[in-house]
Amino acid sequence: MELEAIPGVGAKTADALRSLDDPEAALERGDVAAVAGAPGVSEGRAARIVRNAIRARHDDPGGFLATDRAREVYDRVLALLQERAVTDYASQRLRTFYPSATDSRIREANEFAERAMARDPDPAVLDALVGVEPLSRPDGLAVRDRCLATTDAERYSAARETFPELSVEVVEDARGLADLARGYSTVVALDEAFVGVEVDGDVRVEPDALDRPEEVVPERVLSFFATNRDRIRAAIEVHQTAGLDAGVDLDELDAALAQLESDGSVAGDDELDRLSVAVDDLDAAVSTAESVANDRLREAIQEQDVTIEGADLLSLVERGAGVDSLLSRELADEYAEAVAAARDHLVDALDLKSGEAEVAKRAFGDEPTFPVEHDAEAVSRLREDLTAARDRRAAERKRDLASTLADLREPTRDLVNDALDLDVELAIARFANDFDCVLAERGGRGFDIDAGRSPLLDVAFADVDPVDYGVDGVALLSGVNSGGKTSTLDLVAVVVVLAHMGLPVPAESARVPEVEELHYYAKSQGTLDAGAFEATLRDFAGLTEGAARKLVLVDELESITEPGASAKIVAGILEELHEAGASGVFVSHLAGEIRDQCGFGVTVDGIKALGLEDGELVVERSPVKDHLARSTPELIVEKLADGAAADGGDGDDGGRGGAEASKAGFYGRLLEKF
Known part of the structure; x- marks a missing residue:
């Protein structure tokens, strides 16, 4: 693409x-x-x-969510999905699921959702997912101990682009290489012309280095794995806990990571550790060795009785001899033992091997002197040798480990991506489990929902009453205040939105129409002024074009203007939508009046009120087909009439009974008006 x-x-x-x-x-x-x-x-x-x-x-042209209320329902459903994601990645990935009218996209999302719903949201897996994050690229990697060299300007530019971590230098001849070799541990020459040239130092002629960047700079691979080590290990734990198939040997990967320090250096190599410690401790070991020699020699001098005859003393003075000559003559053996002790301490303290030990012994000479002092040049040579050996070992280990990890890099990406995608699937699985969801069918003109429960209500989902509701074409939905009309409309919107996202819906079964747009209009807050009323009518006028591809949900449109005019306007809108083959539900308290104004036999469904108990409304939540629901005022008048009638027939107080009978008559006459 x-x-x-x-x-x-x-x-x-x-x-x-x-x-x-x-x-x-x-x-x-x-x-x-x-x-x-x-x-x-x-x-x-x-x-x-x-x-x-x-x-x-x-x-996919998009545009399924055609109104603010439709987008609000989507946002709330998406938030419920995201709440069930462990990783930020999964939360963001869930945002890529959107309601669509395109079959191929819905089928793709359906397939993903089917796999997801088969997952078990094991708490142990969810805990393991906490440490998983997308892999990141290391920043600011710079390698200071080696450089590239070339005589060609074009090759220089290519090397700069290929190896941003290294210094790239232009040289004219072998002398230039030699100069670089004095400043860098390793120089990689890119020109074949340098083959066979002998230069002091670690100079390698590798004309194909640009084709092998990770061999030339193994730190590139090591830095990647060091930066992402914790995330990779978390992904390994996810795979092991969830029993996922991995395209990489998890034990091999974990063992390779165990050899890597957080700064990208190699860990777990005894020889490298020995050399590193020797370089770091060299000065301290030399100083201690001097002390060992001087302490031994001082003790020997204190214990030794030295006798010098006058002629010998005069001879020493005449020759200008000092204490060194005296030591050489009188304490030669003791001095040799002191120096030997210093050498042994240096070798033992630094854990030096035979070749290194020979160099170390030169740090203390055989010529007697007091106090005993180290040979700075010999110590410097030892430092250079140890440092070079350490760097060679480190480079060798880096290359070996980088070679292993380079082969694991792409499988590791897949490993982490699979763990992150598992979190997306588990979020959908948890959503489906928490809200008793199934995948919906698509087809037909209207919708049919069996035992649906809206997850948007402000009550525990377990306490939500299931709703059965279906509509073929357009219908009016009536019901008392607080009877559940708006929540039923929300349920329809939730099911339609989720179904067109390709995700499971909160119902025992559901079928939704194959529509291209969802138009959901929330209840208007108060009567609109003339301008806003005109704009609303313009919106509904646009619904009739291509209405067969739209689902229209409207909550109490009559509130936009006076009740008498509202019934006529809603009836006219329903007629247009009916003739255009649209699907929709209009919630209204004026369902009877609207039905009377309609030029076709519009279906009127009702949320049936069962009565009032202790001042609380009792309803049958599933709308009853072809039923004009009673209003709340009617229920209250009926309750008062029944109560007055009962009171009027009790007791012997004729005066009180007559008053109650009068009230009963008043309430009865009011009830007849409904």
């Missing part, structure tokens, strides 16, 4: 996306986190880019 072909992706954004390792793959799998890693792309924008890429792939 061409990046610029994605709606909303211009040349600048496309260039930013191309900085990713594989932008097409990230878009294909809906990886919002990876897309958000592009420069200047926020997570919100990344989700929009991924959604638009999905739409482009399915030739």
Whole structure:
């Protein structure tokens, strides 16, 4: 897919996306986190880019959510899904599920949802997911101990681009290589012309180095794995706990990670550790060795009785001899033992091997002196040898480990991505479990919901009464105040939105119409002024065009103007939608009046009120077909009439009984008006 072909992706954004390792793959799998890693792309924008890429792939024009209330229902449903995600990645990825009218997209999402619903949201797996995050690229990697060298300007530019972590130098000849070798541990020459040239130092002629960047800079691989080590190990735990198939040997990967320090250096190598400690402790060991020698020699001098005859003393003075000559003559053996002790301490303290020990012994000479002092040049040579050995060992270990990890890099990406995608699936599975969901069918003109329960109500889901409701074409829904008309309309909207997202719906079974747009109009707050009323009528006038592809849900449209005019207006709208073949439900307290005004036999359904108990309304939540529901005032008048009639027939107080009978008559006459 061409990046610029994605709606909303211009040349600048496309260039930013191309900085990713594989932008097409990230878009294909809906990886919002990876897309958000592009420069200047926020997570919100990344989700929009991924959604638009999905739409482009399915030739989906979008626009399913046609009103503010429809979008609000989607936002609330999406929030319920996101609440069940463990990782930020899954939360963002869920935003790429959107209601669509395109069959291929819905089928794709259905397949994902079916796999998800088969998952077991094991708490142990959810706990393991806490540590999983998308893999990130290390920043600011710089390698200071080696450089690249070339005589060619074009090759220089290519090397700079291929190896941003290294210094790249232009040289004219072997002398230039020699100069670089004095400043770097390793010099990699890129020109074949240098083959056979002998230069002091670690100079390697590798004309194909540009084709083997991870061998030349193993730190590139090591830094990637060191940066993401904890995330990878968390993904390993997820796979092991969930029993997922992995495209990589998890034990091999974990063992390789165990050899890696957090800074990208190699761990777990005894020889490298020995050399590193020797370099770090060299000065301290030399100082202690001096002390060992001097303490031994001082003790020997204190215990030794030295006798010098006058002629010998005169001879020493005449020759200008000092204490060194005296030591050489009188304490030669003791001095040799002191120096031997110093050498042994240095070798033992640094755990030096035979070749290194020979160099170390030169740090203390055989010529007697007091106090005993180390040979700075010999110590410097020992330091150079140990440092070179350490660096060689480290480079060798880095190359070996990088070679192992390089082969594991792509499988590791898949490992982490699979763990993150599992979280997306588990979020959907948890949503389906928490709200007793099934996948809906699509087809027909209207909808049919069996035992549906809205997750948007402000009560515990277990306490929500199930609702059965179906409509073929357009219908009016009547009912008392607080009887559940709006929540029923919300349920229909939730089921339709989720079904067109390709996700499970909260019902025992459901069928929704194959529509392209959902028009859900919330209850208006008060009567509209003339301008707003006119704008509302213009909105409904537009619904009739292509109405067969629309589902229209309207909550108490009569509140936009006077009741008498409202009934006529709603009746006219219903007539237009009916003739256009639309599907929809209009909630209204004026259902009877609207029915009388309609030019066709509009269906009137009702949420049946069973009465009042202790001042609380009792209703049958599932709408009854072809039933005009009673109003709340009617129920209250009926309750008063029944109560007055009962009171009028009790007791012997004729005066009180007559008053109650009078009230009963009043209430009865009011009741007849309904």
